[in-house]
Amino acid sequence: MRFLHTSDWHLGRSFHGVGMLQAQHAFIDQLLETVRSEHVDAVLISGDVYDRALPGVDVVRLLDEALAGITAAGAKVILTSGNHDSAARLGFGGRIFEQGGVHLRTGIDAITSPVLLREGTATVAVYGIPYLEPRLAAPELGTDVPPSHAGVLGEAVRRIRMDVQERREAGEPVLPLVMAHTFASGGITSDSERDLSVGGVGAVPLDLFSSFTYTALGHLHGRQELAPNVWYSGSPLPYSFSEARQAKGGLLVDTDAAGLTQVTPVPWKAPKRLAVLRGTLQELLEDPAHAHAEDAWCQVTLTDDQRPAKAMEQIRTRFPDTLVLSFEPASGPRGSNESYSRRLARATDDLDVCCGFLDHVRSREASAEEKAVFTEVLQKVNAAEASK
Structure with a gap:
């Protein structure tokens, strides 16, 4: 069975004041092509589908087009909510959407209701864990659950393990695949992620996921392998200049009757590259080594001892899409x-x-x-x- 793991779409986000809806249309087109060409059985979207709790009409329409395109290509969709999403709004109509192959997991009550996918002798049970705000989720999960990220996610995982055990004891040998939107220990952060530490310790232990066939994580925007069966897909587009060197795309996850067989990165090209430049104004304007950045979104740091007059105006004569300009004299802050x-x-x-x-x-x-x-x-x- 083949899955496409993706997360952190942040539909509706802007990049330093520049709208990204066109770029998001482009990555969804590439995602749909991957679903078709790679014969994907199900697309896993691990949270932060939207960038805000109240997305605009054009943003909601884009998600609608994406879900329709995925199901039309013959794949199912399993989607969980992230810390940027409104779980209630994103989960609206979930019971109806199930009939069309779109499975929404946005509430605690659905944690132990896996999506069962069968092919031959293999049955994969996909458990979707929505983002759990510790102070809100802990009372609902139980009076003895600590109001921390490790506490609430640990309880969710415990319930999933019990459900898996009960199914196996009943003669249904499922392969458990888990989706979660969280900060797992060992992950590398980017500037564009919202800190989860408010309300409890931010990171959760990696060994929570050790017994699962595969764990499809969301929240961190850089693609990374934390364990052979635990991955962040990363965001499909860069959302900060700290992500300029990150490879963007999705992950193809293959399983058979015995378990996980392969995880393969799939690259998706961003319509606009990012460039981080540093040097004096004269160096940046004259050095041919910076030609690659002339059509990129740029973050520029000038190191002149004195701030050049009309610095942004001058730098944009060569790099017209400069979005961020800062000044750090090579000799150190003046008057420091x-x-x-x-x-x-x-x-x-x-x-x-x-x-x-x-x-x-x-x-x-x-x-x-x-x-x-x-x-x-x-x-x-x-x-x-x-x-x-």
């Missing part, structure tokens, strides 16, 4: 050993105060022309004060 208040106390006259403030807020000394403007304005102010 002296607070602005102390610097102000050393000012000898009003002109020194004005020029010092300009230098402080933009990290570049006042030019001769700017000093002349300050001098003229101060002379007029002093003359007006004297005439009173």
Whole structure:
């Protein structure tokens, strides 16, 4: 049996102010092509389908198109909610959607209701664990369940293991496959993920998943293998510049009657590449080594000792899609050993105060022309004060 593991679509997200809906359409087209060409039996979406609890109409329409495309290609969909989703809204109509091959697992009551997929002598039981907010989920799971991520997920896993045991004792030798949206110990984070530590310890023990045929994790945006049977698929698109070097796509998961046979990364190309550049303005504008970034979304850090005038305007003459510009002088922060208040106390006259403030807020000394403007304005102010 073949599964496609994916997660963290974050439909509706923007990237430093740039809408990504077109890029998300493009990755879904590639996902559908993978489903068709690789003869996928079921697509596993491990949470954070939407980027916010109340997605826009065009965003909901995109998910509708994706689910319709997957089922039309002959695959089932098993979808769990993440910390960005509204579980109640995402799970609406779940019992009806089951009839069309879309299985939503967004509530605690569905944790021990696996989707059973049979092929030949193999039966895979897919258990979907939605994102469990510790303070809300612990009371519902039991009075003795600790209100932490490890506590609530541990209880969910315990219930799944009991269900698997009961099925096997009843003569149904299922292979348990688990979906969860969480931060498992050993995972590598990115800048674009929301911290889960509020309300309890963030990471959960990796050995929670040791007895399962495969665990399809969501939440971390970088594809990574934590154990042979425990993987994060990562997000299908980069959502921060910290993900510039990450390979994006999905994971093909193959099983047979004996268990897991293979996990294969599937690459999906992003419509726009990311580039992280660092150097002086002159180096970045002239060095041919940076030609690869001319059509990419760029994060630029300038290392000039003084902040260049019209820096963004100049950098965009070569890199028009620069989205983030920061300034870190190679010689270190200017005036780093002296607070602005102390610097102000050393000012000898009003002109020194004005020029010092300009230098402080933009990290570049006042030019001769700017000093002349300050001098003229101060002379007029002093003359007006004297005439009173």
